[in-house]
Amino acid sequence: MITPAEPGSKAGNRATAERWKLLLEKAGHSVSVVTQYHGEACDAFIALHAWRSVGAIRRFRQSWPDKPLIVALTGTDIYLHQQEFPEDTLCSMEEADALIGLHELVAEDIPTRFVGKLVTLYQSAVGxxxxxxxxxxxxxxxxxxxxxxxxxxxxxxxxxxxxxxxxxxxxxxxxxxxxxxxxxxxxxxxxxxxxxxxxxxxxxxxxxxxxxxxxxxxxxxxxxxxxxxxxxxxxxxxxxxxxxxxxxxxxxxxxxxxxxxxxxxxxxxxxxxxxxxxxxxxxxxxxxxxxxxxxxxxxxVPEAEQASLEQALNLALQRCSERV
CATH class of the missing domain: 3.40.50.2000 (Glycogen Phosphorylase B;)
Known part of the structure; x- marks a missing residue:
């Protein structure tokens, strides 16, 4: 999983990455969180931020064209970069086997052709x-x-x-x-x-x-x-x-x-x-x-967020197998 936020950062992307790592590990997966990607082997790739992670997304897709790719959409992706940097942002959406949106109206704000691979995930918090x-x-x-x-x-x-x-x-x-x-x-x-x-x-x-x-x-x-x-x-x-x-x-x-x-x-x-x-x-x-x-x-609640991550992973695996 790649995030633009460095370790120790209190940025939302880093907090999300660390929380998703724990939830996915709890579900039995092995997860590495990185800020740079150089084509290393993995079974699946999750990118936080469509625009900022586009270089890593392209590198992963070139290196591992048959592996599942999940892209999590941030607010700036949807409401800024999609308009300012459409080539890179839409490229990441296009390459993804599954997209994660963090609220229930994301489907109204992205191109219709991507809605079929969108999973809505509500971020969890402590009780x-x-x-x-x-x-x-x-x-x-x-x-x-x-x-x-x-x-x-x-x-x-x-x-x-x-x-x-x-x-x-x-x-x-x-x-x-x-x-x-x-x-x-x-x-x-x-x-x-x-x-x-x-x-x-x-x-x-x-x-x-x-x-x-x-x-x-x-x-x-x-x-x-x-x-x-x-x-x-x-x-x-x-x-x-x-x-x-x-x-x-x-x-x-x-x-x-x-x-x-x-x-x-x-x-x-x-x-x-x-x-x-x-x-x-x-x-x-x-x-x-x-x-x-x-x-x-x-x-x-964390259980709901974990279930949504699993849903996104399963969708990505399914679409990846169909694509291959």
Whole structure:
């Protein structure tokens, strides 16, 4: 399995690769995770990221034309690179014996000819028992809203902070943002926002146990992305029973469902501010969001993710044998 994210990285692709490795090994397979591929022998090849892994995909297909190939589609593959770099991105989709999509609307956003080899896989997360109790001091600090993810353009990482500026004076909302800045510009923007916005705190990059504590301290999570392939942090929120307010992009709707009541238009901080204030001031609305995410909890268990990986592998084997 190849991923563009180096060992030790907290990037989503590395976390996905390591989790899939464990799940596939639990199912009896032997798995190596690499960042470079030079044509080594294997029984099957899984590539995370159609565009970034295209060189390895071409090399594998040239070296082992009769072996099964699975390509996992990221948000940037589907909603950016497919348009900006169609030759390479569509080449990876074409060469794949099976494609993995991380939300249920992916089929609507890729060429129709590829839909027959698409498997929908929901990324799993640990259960509620893994989360600590809220810290009393944080609970007293106000109505906590967490934003979790690397600070970058695709995540629109400061939208909740901008929305918090628009809240009425009686609001006790505090926005806590955790994530590594993608660039020096993002770091400067986060630091400047902290200086100017008393409702906002940037926590930097956190370890997993610190993320879980942050979620436990929060009453709400915001996913403000402009594009997502299916964010694992949504899986984490659903398993933890943490209500979510999300941008109305396919990658969020494809995880939470079309009828979820907590959506706002992309980059619309006014609409986001209204939803945040409604969740803070109206416990029944917050309870509705919590009920909705809790109903989805079973979608994101490890057993379901492992079954989807096996489904993708079996489909790839079947299509590969038919192709040969």
């Amino acid at each position: 509620p028992e893994a989360y600590p109790l809220p810290q009393p001091a944080q609970a007293r600090a106000g109505f906590g809203v967490c934003v979790i993810g690397h600070l970058r353009e695709e995540k629109d990482s400061l939208r909740a902070a901008y929305a918090a500026r628009l809240l009425p004076g009686d609001s006790r909302i505090q926005v806590w943002c955790a994530g590594k800045p993608h660039s020096d510009d993002w770091q400067r923007m986060a630091e400047q926002e902290m200086e100017q916005n008393p409702r906002f705190q940037w926590l930097g990059e956190l370890e997993q146990d610190e993320i879980q504590q942050l979620m436990a301290n929060s009453q709400l999570m915001v996913i403000s992305s402009v594009m997502e392939g299916g964010a694992n942090v949504v899986s984490e929120a659903c398993r933890a029973g943490l209500p979510v307010i999300a941008s109305d992009i396919p990658g969020n709707v494809g995880l939470l469902g079309r009828d979820y009541p907590g959506y706002f238009a992309v980059k619309d901080e006014r609409a986001l501010a209204d939803l945040l204030y409604r969740a803070e001031q109206h416990p029944d609305f917050l309870a509705t969001l919590k009920t909705q995410v809790s109903k989805l909890e079973g979608r994101f």
